Amino acid sequence: MIKIFLAGASGNVGKAIIRAIQTTEKDSFSLVGGWCKEQDEDLGILAGVGPLGIKVSESLEEGLVNSKPDMVIDFTSTVILEDNMKLYLKHGLDAVIGTTGLTEEQLEPYKNEVVKKGLRWAAIPNYGLGIYLVTKFIREARKFFPFVSIIDKHTNKMANAPSGTAAALAKAASEGKMGEIESKETYPGVLGGKIEGVQVLSQRLPWPGPYSGHEITLARKDEIIKISVEDYTSDIYMDGVFLTARKIKESPRGVFYRSLEEVMEK
Template sequence: MSVRITLAGATGWVGRALVAAIAASEDLVLAGAVSRSATGQDAGEAAGLPYLGVPVSATLEEALKAPSDVVIDYTKPGAVKAHALTALAQGRHVVIGTTGLSAEDYAEIDRHALKVERGVLAAGNFSITATLLRRFALEAARYVPDVEVIDYASAKKPDTPSGTARELAELLSEVRQPATSKPVAELTGVCETRGGSLGAKEPVQVHSLRLPSFVLSCEAVFGADNERLVIRHDAGSSAAPYVAGTLLAARRVPSFIGLKRGLDAVMD
């Protein structure tokens, strides 16, 4: 049986590539599309493809009038939480590729998903290799207590840190040992240069660079006595790395209830 997809952000950088991949898939069907900039157009033609017979809606509520199983969201940080709650209330499973949500936002989405018995899979990065960065970094953090995260992105990226870096730092804080570096509260000078602290258990310092020529890069830097380990992921200019992981998530998300974070939650 095919999985019917409602895609929010259908004309965005990743959205356009997803429209093409869903149209080419044998087990996925594009049931609805959302894009304010292309409202009323055909989803295929808006993505530079042949006619698909799926009209683009201005809002998710309008798109959900057509039956579907899963909502994939690649919109804006300010819209994704409301989209997730709307989709859950209307009986859809949800895949969140948009970044910028807080731990509290995810907790609220999880509560709603459990209540309506639907699945939500959220990832700061659906790239397979970015998922491996996270997996390897979490393994290293069990043995090396000192770790910080550096996040690189283009000069115009609106959110900081990136979803990849935020998610990585929050997960590292759950497994790492206490840092040996001097606490930020005890520093003098311009303390903001030490970055931001993320994570509830053992916070991790995150440093965000926003410069031309970067697309998305994230690295976990571990320091031990007389040695360092750097685990880094660099993304290119194509959206292709995110497509396969997103579609894997769409196929797997109906198999569980509640919120899971990270593609590796369903990779195995």
């Protein structure tokens, strides 16, 4: 049984994780603590599964010390994530982290410390199986399709643009020769931004619920491929999150997974 401390317990993904631990994952994982802005609330009530007798910690560090988890799962915010990760390093904890918005440069010092301390972390932008499969296809298709464009769709409450998922898709699509776009912008930014040379446009609209979508267009002369991945609830991330949590506990010390591809295929 793997004891889990959950940071970001009241978010959409956090609530889904609590529900999963109480149902489909109850034979492998146990929830021992959590932290979010709703201090002293019962984690089960927050997630809609009824009282669990586990209260939200007043501070992240206090919760980590008191609950003595085997692993932290963190789906908080880019704004506080680096401070959180410093605490996980300080207390020598393995971690599964959702990393919307952090760059490779920001993560590099944490990766070095994880290796140095012999910990096991996954810091992955998207735990959805759909994005994992699409990413594999993009890498293969780009050998033949030189043009690529990504539209990143989230609600207007999304903290950052682009999403970490869009950045990861762009990185996967950046390998290989890029097609030349001859159009010149007459209004700044109308062609979107560039991530590793890949065109990315972020849309932020009042979509209902925890919606997220990513549309990838690949093109060569006379042929276009369009792929759309749309997620309507946070439940779709649970397979990837708990598969990753299991993988971490089986992995040699000093690993730092950055994609679901690495988790699935190493």
